[in-house]
Structure formats: C-alpha cells, structure tokens
Amino acid sequence: MNSSLSISSSDLLLSLLPHSISEKLNQLGTLNFYEIIFPWVIILIIFSVSLYALKNTKNKLLRLGVFIVIFYSLTRVILFENPAAWMGYRYSLTWKEIGFREATIIDQNLRRYISPPQNLKYLAIGSSQTGAVFSDYAQKHRDFYKIEYSGMGPLDYYLYSELVKQIKPKTLILFLSEFDFGRDIVKETMVFAPHQSLSKHYFLIDILSNELGTSSAIHLSIKMLLADLFPEYKYQFLFKGLRDKLLNKHFLLKTQEQAFSSHSAQDKATEQVDILLRTLNKKPIDLNFRIYEQFLLRVLNSDIKLVVVEGQYHPGAYSVKNKKLKAIVSSKMQELSRKYKFQYITTDKFPILLSEDFADGYHPNKIGSDKIVNTLIPILDGNAQFKP
Amino acid sequence: MGIKLMTNFLFPYFVTNPQAFWKNWHISLSTWLRDYLYISLGGNRGGVRKTYRNVFLTMLIGGLWHGAAWTFVIWGVYQGLIIIAYMFIKPKLHFASVLPVKLMKYLSIVVMFQFTCLGWLIFRANDFTQLREMFLSLFTLPYDVTNFVLYVVGYLIFHTALLIVIQIIQYKRCSNLGVLQLPLRFQLLIFIAMYFSIISLGEFGEQQFIYFQF
Numbered sequence: 361m362n363s364s365l366s367i368s369s370s371d372l373l374l375s376l377l378p379h380s381i382s383e384k385l386n387q388l389g390t391l392n393f394y395e396i397i398f399p400w401v402i403i404l405i406i407f408s409v410s411l412y413a414l415k416n417t418k419n420k421l422l423r424l425g426v427f428i429v430i431f432y433s434l435t436r437v438i439l440f441e442n443p444a445a446w447m448g449y450r451y452s453l454t455w456k457e458i459g460f461r462e463a464t465i466i467d468q469n470l471r472r473y474i475s476p477p478q479n480l481k482y483l484a485i486g487s488s489q490t491g492a493v494f495s496d497y498a499q500k501h502r503d504f505y506k507i508e509y510s511g512m513g514p515l516d517y518y519l520y521s522e523l524v525k526q527i528k529p530k531t532l533i534l535f536l537s538e539f540d541f542g543r544d545i546v547k548e549t550m551v552f553a554p555h556q557s558l559s560k561h562y563f564l565i566d567i568l569s570n571e572l573g574t575s576s577a578i579h580l581s582i583k584m585l586l587a588d589l590f591p592e593y594k595y596q597f598l599f600k601g602l603r604d605k606l607l608n609k610h611f612l613l614k615t616q617e618q619a620f621s622s623h624s625a626q627d628k629a630t631e632q633v634d635i636l637l638r639t640l641n642k643k644p645i646d647l648n649f650r651i652y653e654q655f656l657l658r659v660l661n662s663d664i665k666l667v668v669v670e671g672q673y674h675p676g677a678y679s680v681k682n683k684k685l686k687a688i689v690s691s692k693m694q695e696l697s698r699k700y701k702f703q704y705i706t707t708d709k710f711p712i713l714l715s716e717d718f719a720d721g722y723h724p725n726k727i728g729s730d731k732i733v734n735t736l737i738p739i740l741d742g743n744a745q746f747k748p
Numbered sequence: 749m750g751i752k753l754m755t756n757f758l759f760p761y762f763v764t765n766p767q768a769f770w771k772n773w774h775i776s777l778s779t780w781l782r783d784y785l786y787i788s789l790g791g792n793r794g795g796v797r798k799t800y801r802n803v804f805l806t807m808l809i810g811g812l813w814h815g816a817a818w819t820f821v822i823w824g825v826y827q828g829l830i831i832i833a834y835m836f837i838k839p840k841l842h843f844a845s846v847l848p849v850k851l852m853k854y855l856s857i858v859v860m861f862q863f864t865c866l867g868w869l870i871f872r873a874n875d876f877t878q879l880r881e882m883f884l885s886l887f888t889l890p891y892d893v894t895n896f897v898l899y900v901v902g903y904l905i906f907h908t909a910l911l912i913v914i915q916i917i918q919y920k921r922c923s924n925l926g927v928l929q930l931p932l933r934f935q936l937l938i939f940i941a942m943y944f945s946i947i948s949l950g951e952f953g954e955q956q957f958i959y960f961q962f
Contacts, residue, residue: 420932427936435940583952592948599948607902612895 392475399441406433440591446470449598456610458601460488460510461549466598468507476505476527482740483529485520487512489671490535492723497733505529514652515545518560519553521658531740532664537671538682538689541648542640547572547580551587551594561585563654571647632721633676640682649692656700666702668693669736672710674718710735759919761864764856765838766831769864781810800835804828814871819879823870830863907949910941 410426417423439445446469455463476483481503484494491508498506505527509516517534524532545568556564561581568577587594604610660666670690690706697704710732717728724732760773770778789802804825811824847855869886873879918926927938 424932424936427932428940431936431940435944590947592944596948596950603906603949607899607906609899612899614895 390475390477392473395473396443399437403433403437406430436591440595443470443473446473452605453598453601455510457604458597461552462597462601464488464491464508464510465552465595468509471507476529477502480505480527480529482531482533483507483524483527484533484535485512485517485524486535487540489723492719492725493535493729493732494533496726496729497737511546511549513540513543513545514648514655516549516553518651518655518658519550519556521655523554524659524664525662528662528664530665532659532666533736533740534666534668535671536668536689536693537673538645538685539636539640539673539677540671541645541652541689541692542642542682542685544639544641544644545571545647545651550580551583553584555588556584567647567650629674629715629718629721630676633674636673636677636721637679637682640685642685642688645685645688645692649696653696656696656702660700660702666700667740668697668702668704669732670704670706672707672713672724672732674721675713675715677721705736705739709739755924758924759915761861761915762857762919764853764860766827766834766860766863769860770827770831777810777813781806785809800832803831803835807831818876819870819873822879823867826867826870830867907945910938910945914938 406429410430413426414423446466449466450470453463453466458466483505484490484498485507486509488508488510490512491506494504494506495508498504507523509520512520547568550564561584565574565577565581568580571577572580592599656666670693693704696702713724713728713731717724717731719725719728754776756775758772758775760769763769763772786802786806789805790798791802792799794802805828807828808821808824811820811822811827814820814823845852869882870879873882914927917930918924920926921929923929927935930938
C-alpha cells in the first residue's frame with residue numbers, strides 16, 4: 361500500500377465530500393488511492409498498446425486476440441478492481457445469499473480501498489467473535505483497527521499473515537479459544553485467501569497431505585493458484601449469489617429459514633451452542649497448532665507485539681468435553697507464549713460472561729463486549745513493558 | 749493434424765420424428781446398429797411386420813448396449829415402439845397438410861422433444877421404483893406449480909439460455925461450427941459469455957462425466 365500517496369490525495373478528496381461522509385471515512389482510515397487508481401493505469405497501458413497493435417496489423421487472429429485482451433482486462437477491472445463494484449456487491453448481497461465468510465470477504469475487499477491509519481496501535485483480527493467484541497471500540501478509536509473474517513481459524517491466520525505484516529500494527533490482538541483450535545480446517549474457504557508465496561504453498565501441501573492425502577492437498581493448492589490468476593473463479597460466490605437473488609431462491613426454497621429451525625432468541629442460542637459443541641473435537645488441535653505456529657513465526661519476525669486473549673463463549677457451550685479441550689489448548693498456548701514471548705491473557709483475568717452478555721450462541725452483545733474491552737485495554741495500555 | 753472425426757450429433761433435438769432422431773443422435777452408434785443389426789436381420793425387405801420386428805430388436809439391443817440394467821432395456825423398447833408407431837402413422841399424416849408447413853415443422857419439433865425427454869427419464873432412472881415415481885408424478889393430477897418448480901425452471905432457463913441461442917445459430921447455419929461463421933464481434937461476445945458463465949457459475953466438484961460409464 362502506498363501510504364504517502366494515500367494521505368495527500370485523501371485529504372483533497374475528503375475536503376470535497378459532505379462533512380458526514382468525510383468524517384465517517386476519516387474514522388475508518390485514509391483512502392487508498394493506489395488501490396483505486398492503479399488498475400485503471402494498467403487498463404490505460406493495455407488500451408494504448410492494443411490500439412497501437414490494432415492500427416499496425418490486419419491479421420484477423422491477432423486482432424481477435426487484442427480485442428479479447430482489452431475486453432477481458434476491462435471486465436476484470438469493472439467487476440473486481442474498483443470500489444463501486446464492491447459497494448454494489450455489498451448492498452445487493454447478504455450472508456443469507458452467499459454465506460457468512462463470503463459476506464465478510466466483500467466487506468474486506470471494500471476495506472482495502474481505505475488504508476488503516478498509520479502507526480496503528482492495535483489490530484484485532486479474527487472471526488466474527490472478534491468483530492462482535494471489538495467493532496464498537498474500533499469505531500470510536502482510530503488507533504484500534506479490526507478485521508474480521510467469519511469462521512476464521514488457525515489456517516486462515518496463516519493465509520492472512522502477509523496482510524497483518526502489511527498493516528504492521530504495534531500490537532496484534534487475537535481472540536482464540538478451544539473452539540477455534542478444536543474444529544476441522546475448512547478447505548473450501550482457502551481459495552478466498554490472498555496470494556500466497558510458493559514457500560507457503562509448499563508448507564500447506566506438506567501439512568495438509570496427512571489430513572487430506574497428497575493429491576487432495578495439491579489439488580487445493582492448484583485451486584488457490586487459479587483463484588489468484590482468475591478472480592472470476594475466486595469470487596464465484598458473487599455471481600452465484602446474484603443469480604440466486606435474481607431467481608428469488610431463498611424466498612422460493614425458504615433456505616434462510618432452514619438455517620435455523622428455532623425462532624426465539626434463546627432457542628436460537630441453544631441451537632448454535634449445540635452446533636458449536638458438535639464441531640468441537642480433539643483431533644484437529646495438533647494440526648491447528650502446527651499451522652498457528654507457522655503464523656507466529658511469520659508475524660513475530662516483523663516486530664509486531666502479539667497479545668492472545670483466551671476467548672469466551674456462551675455459558676451453555678461449556679461442558680465436560682470442552683473443559684478438557686480448553687485445558688489442552690490453554691496449555692499449548694501457554695507453551696507457545698513462553699517460546700515466542702507473547703502475552704497470553706486467560707479468561708480468569710476477565711469478568712465471566714453470562715448468557716445475557718451474548719447476542720446469540722457465539723457473539724457477545726454490547727454489554728459482553730464492553731466487559732471484555734474494558735478489561736483488556738487497560739491491561740494492554742498498562743503493559744507496554746510486558747514480560748511473559 | 750490430419751485426423752478426421754465423424755459428426756456424432758447433428759441437432760438431434762431439432763428433429764421432427766423418431767426415425768430422424770436416430771439419424772442425428774449418437775450417429776456412430778446408430779449407423780453401427782443399422783449396418784450390423786438392422787440390415788443383418790433383414791432391414792425393411794421382409795414386409796411391414798418383419799420391418800417392425802427388426803426395428804424393435806435393433807433398438808432393444810441398442811438399449812442393452814448402454815448397460816446391463818432393466819431401465820436401459822425398457823428405454824430400448826420405448827425407442828423401438830415410438831419408431832414403429834411413427835412408421836405406422838406416417839402414411840396417415842396427410843391430414844396435417846392443412847397446417848402451414850413451418851407451423852407443422854415447429855410443432856413436430858416440440859412434440860418430438862417431449863418424446864425424447866420422456867425417453868431420457870427412463871434412461872436415467874436408477875431403478876424401477878424411481879421410474880414409477882417419475883411417471884406417476886408426470887401423469888397424475890394435480891400439477892402444482894410449486895415454488896420449487898418455479899425455482900428449477902428459472903435455474904434451467906438461466907443456465908441454458910446461452911446454449912440454446914448457440915444451438916439455434918448452429919441449426920440455422922446447418923453447421924456445428926455455426927458460431928465461427930458469425931461476424932467477429934458476435935463470436936467474441938459469445939465466447940466471452942461462455943467463458944464467464946463457466947468460470948464464474950460453474951460447479952467444479954468431482955462429478956464423473958456421464959459417458960465414462962459407456
């Protein structure tokens with residue numbers, strides 16, 4: 361991200377916008393003009409070269425090739441490389457049509473046109489729980505930035521490690537529990553990840569081979585490479601979502617209502633807690649920690665201070681089963697915190713969250729998130745010289 | 749590269765009768781069946797009844813060729829019966845000459861398409877139970893236009909519209925390469941639309957190509 365270009369151009373544009381909009385944008389960060397303009401510069405170059413080629417050749421095949429290049433490049437920029445398109449997707453598609461992770465992908469793609477403030481003090485990145493806990497605080501404090509990807513797990517942290525390094529906060533905050541480490545990796549969302557280096561692909565194939573088999577792991581890696589090259593493949597969910605919206609699928613097939621059969625908030629929370637407990641098991645913990653450790657190695661090498669907060673869930677989600685897993689995960693995290701010298705803040709440092717502190721089975725409401733944040737920030741602010 | 753392949757499918761969904769269907773569908777198989785079964789059995793040289801018998805046996809064996817399942821046998825029998833039925837009523841179709849030729853042609857295409865699709869139901873059924881259920885739902889009232897039906901029809905139209913346009917272009921130009929005869933800008937539009945349709949709406953799961961089983 362070209363930050364210096366962002367600042368001066370951003371101030372100029374902000375001065376032209378109505379005050380309410382410019383104030384909102386200011387809270388989020390600075391407009392990233394590099395992301396906005398760069399694709400169009402590339403288009404301009406392609407157009408110029410193409411027009412020159414068209415002018416100087418009568419070869420039918422070559423002219424066809426040039427037209428294809430022009431059309432494809434233009435379509436790609438219009439569909440994927442401009443904020444207006446992502447705003448359009450944001451306002452026409454919801455999680456009900458495309459899925460939770462996909463909806464957060466749209467949000468984050470829209471966010472890339474706004475750079476986080478420079479010299480960012482805190483970055484919290486994680487699942488929708490992270491969003492629920494920190495959104496309110498992040499909106500009010502410019503030095504606190506939050507990125508959420510629904511269902512984000514240790515594999516996703518590894519895949520998004522470059523994004524964290526790019527933002528380069530002073531402190532990275534993760535909100536993790538046994539529910540993050542004790543569930544199977546979700547390979548379907550790997551194609552949404554940003555571009556990965558070859559060494560990361562190699563690691564992924566190596567580590568996922570035991571779990572999925574070598575050919576499946578390689579197949580996944582190839583899918584990720586294809587997704588890098590062809591955004592129309594990567595963002596298939598946009599077009600399928602728009603198609604389903606056009607065909608009124610969710611109204612006709614009542615698929616939204618099938619997601620949760622319960623209607624009352626309490627029953628819905630119970631149902632969500634049941635799903636949580638069903639997905640929880642011991643088997644993936646080792647694999648998730650191995651991947652998580654690779655994430656630590658990448659991020660901690662960039663002089664980013666890490667703080668891991670032991671996550672809390674709805675009281676109904678705590679059973680004998682997950683207490684055992686909680687102990688395993690906590691113990692492993694303690695070990696890593698000693699090894700890599702990061703701060704691990706366990707739940708005993710926080711007020712216990714009750715069922716009324718949750719909006720549903722997973723996500724703290726305002727009261728619950730305030731309890732966490734009001735405890736966490738003073739710990740972070742008071743521990744500038746923290747030693748594990 | 750010097751390899752010349754025969755045309756194997758020649759707009760079979762645009763035919764007006766079952767005999768024409770088998771001249772245009774899976775041509776390599778149908779010509780083999782004609783040359784090595786139908787003609788060997790006597791073809792149409794032994795009178796009407798023997799001709800019907802030969803047609804029936806050829807189609808029955810053609811059904812068996814697809815696999816050792818009763819549904820394939822029934823499908824072969826069905827194909828044989830509709831050919832025989834057509835051969836029987838063909839001389840009696842002169843009454844239809846009161847209708848304009850083009851209207852008659854398009855009506856025949858539509859009617860024949862229904863018979864073809866009925867055949868595909870038999871062909872694709874997993875077993876007799878499924879076959880029975882499908883036929884019962886087709887031929888018993890009430891015909892509810894449920895939300896599910898609306899969605900499926902909409903889904904099919906959405907995904908096949910472009911392919912149908914291409915098929916019509918090919919049919920009008922009497923060539924499977926009809927699209928390549930269009931002006932360059934239309935070719936470009938079609939190819940790019942096809943590319944985006946496949947890559948942005950395609951399903952890339954592990955589904956075996958149906959013809960691998962044949």
